[in-house]
Amino acid sequence: MAKPNLRKLNPMDFTKMNPTRQAKIEAAPAAALPDADSYKPNQLANALHPEVQYVKVAQIDEISADVKTFWLEADPARGTQSLAWFSAGQYLSVTLEIGNMKMTRPYSLSSSPREALAGRYALTVKRVEGGLASNFILDSWTVGTEVTVSAPLGVFTYEPLRDAKVIIGVAGGSGITPFRSLAKSIADGDEDAQLILLYGSRTMEEAIFQEEFKAMEGPKFKLVNVLSDETAECCCGGEGCCCEKGFITADLIKKYAPAGDYSIFLCGPQAMYDFVDKEIASLGLRKKFIRHELFGEYFNPAKEADYPADVAPQFEITVRIAGHEQTITASSDVSILRSLEAAGIAAPAHCRSGECGWCHSRLVSGDVYTPKSVDGRREADYIYGYIHPCCSFPLSNLVIEVSPAK
Ligand code: FES
Structure with missing residues (x-):
């Protein structure tokens, strides 16, 4: 069949459909339509994209002196029966009331999508000097605290139609959390990609989730700690130890990148973007292969x-x-x-x-x-x-x- 020439289509031809549609409406029975929530597509849409989710803190893991992971479960008593599924790299917008201030703050999910299907989300929160929301959470959330969060949001996710099969992850500070989710998702077999994670920290002591990352290492995941202020000679220890001293430069990325296409995913503080973006510019990658997690407020x-x-x-x-x-x-x-x-x-x-x-x-x-x-x-x-x-x-x-x- 010959292809229609789209440029020659008359948009007003659309109006020819009106009589057919009107006839169908008139022929339809007068009975009231079923409740919208009884339709399966609507049920699916509500499950995947709830307007709000009511959850409770079920468990708290002390990750380091200033980092905790909060495990959240659905709170049926307030109307949330199950947690919405998500893609690794997405975040939750958490509603907070601090004094008379009402606000929301975005936190990346650090757990895997598969863990959401099993009924749990994890948010990993780091203390920030002079910070408001993160410090409030660390100091006030206990097991049983009721929390209101959004549906999973954000587009810092792996998309096979756009992204290369190999991802160079560039993480700094609490920007490690979406990569933990992605690494777990790859290990679970839910994402078909390879992740080489360059994790920038000042010292080895600051780098969290080391044991978990080491346990996940294999053909599809590799961790490289990049330490700017570490003085110890071999600072990560153990078998397969791999760390670099200094900053995440273009040369370092090239050292670990494959010969063919690769995407770079960045998540970290503004100072890291300011430095690493200039380094990445010299690599000559196509724009679609460079992805930033954007959340982080603009100051000054x-x-x-x-x-x-x-x-x-x-x-x-x-x-x-x-x-x-x-x-x-x-x-x-x-x-x-x-x-x-x-x-x-x-x-x-x-x-x-x-x-x-x-x-x-x-x-x-x-x-x-x-x-x-x-x-x-x-x-x-x-x-x-x-x-x-x-x-x-x-x-x-x-x-x-x-x-x-x-
Ligand atoms: S909160 Fe997302 S654009 Fe302002």
């Missing part, structure tokens, strides 16, 4: 070259939410989302880095600054005046319309 907008001069330190933001209006004071160097949360306003947010669009709010009046590197808005957002408060900073007094968090 004044360091950007295009940040305007003479911005006042404080402004007023009038917030319209759920039929109410409230005016708050906001610092110009703090994201609008953080200012809303500090004022006790439960604004929606998941990724907190401009990627997911969940915080999407209408700027009724005023000016904001959004750094280019985290500006994930679409064309329609610019046209109709929407901003992402998680990575926008006030440049004047503002009026914004915010949807209430669910």
Whole structure:
């Protein structure tokens, strides 16, 4: 059969379908449709993408002096019968109330998808000096604590149609957590890829999950600790010990990369991206083979070259939410989302880095600054005046319309 020439199709031909559709509607019985939740596709959609999940802390593992893994199970008493499945590399947005502040924070799942099917999620949390949310979790969550989390979110996942079969994982600090999930997923046979993990830490003592990673090593997984400040000669010990001194450079990546195609997945602090991105640029990889986990908040907008001069330190933001209006004071160097949360306003947010669009709010009046590197808005957002408060900073007094968090 000859292929239709799509450029010559008349879009108005679509209207010819209307009489057929109308006839079918008229011929249909007048009986009420069954409840939407009785349809299998809807049941599947709800199981995979619940609006919210109610869970409880079931177990806490002390990983190191400042890192704990929290195992979460469904809480049927609050309406969650089972946990949503996920892909290795995804995160949960955790709802927190700290004092009068209501907020969410994204945490990568460090457990495997198969463990979710068995009824458990793991979140691994590291203490951050001066941090708010992570330190609150470490200090206040105990076995039995009730927690509200989102469905699994994020696109830092292995996609065989896009990614190369060999992944060079570049991890720093708590950015190790999605790679633990991916390594387990490969070991479980749920992902058909090979992972070579370059795990940057200052010292061997800081590098977590060593025993588990060593146990998973084989043809499809290799761990290389890259230690910037370690002084001991052979610092990981044991058989198959493999560590490098220094930083994750282009030469180091080349040393462990295969001869053919490979993807690079990065997850770590901003300082690691600033360094490693420049190194990766010299490798000449196709853009699709470089993947970043984006979550991580943006701070200090004044360091950007295009940040305007003479911005006042404080402004007023009038917030319209759920039929109410409230005016708050906001610092110009703090994201609008953080200012809303500090004022006790439960604004929606998941990724907190401009990627997911969940915080999407209408700027009724005023000016904001959004750094280019985290500006994930679409064309329609610019046209109709929407901003992402998680990575926008006030440049004047503002009026914004915010949807209430669910
Ligand atoms: S919270 Fe994801 S874009 Fe703002």
